[in-house]
Amino acid sequence: MIQPLLASFLAPMDWGIILVIVILLFGPKKLPELARGLGRSFGEFRKAKEDIEREFSKAIHQEEEKALDKPAGTVAATTAVPATTATKPQEPTKTA
Secondary structure (H helix, E strand, O other): OHHHHHHHHOOHHHHHHHHHHHHHHHOOOOHHHHHHHHHHHHHHHHHHHHHHHHHHHHHHHHHHHHHHHOOHHHHHHHHOOOOOOOOOOOOOOOOO
16 A cells, blocks of 8 residues: 555656665665565565554444344344423513
């Protein structure tokens, strides 16, 4: 998801300049190691994201099952509003 987003903002010439700067900073011998570490980091991030999504969907599914398992009467009993005694509204007093 990040790659397509970055690719849409940077032109091919920009990528070339970035590549030259990276080679100058890290050297050609360090690039494979750097790319490997970056790939592992993205893999771990993706795995953690998938685990979180799986946990959320599992929790939502469990809550939906609980809601479906409740009898209809229990929902009405928990949402019922207590009755109050009705009072006759007072008429405004006239001051003349």
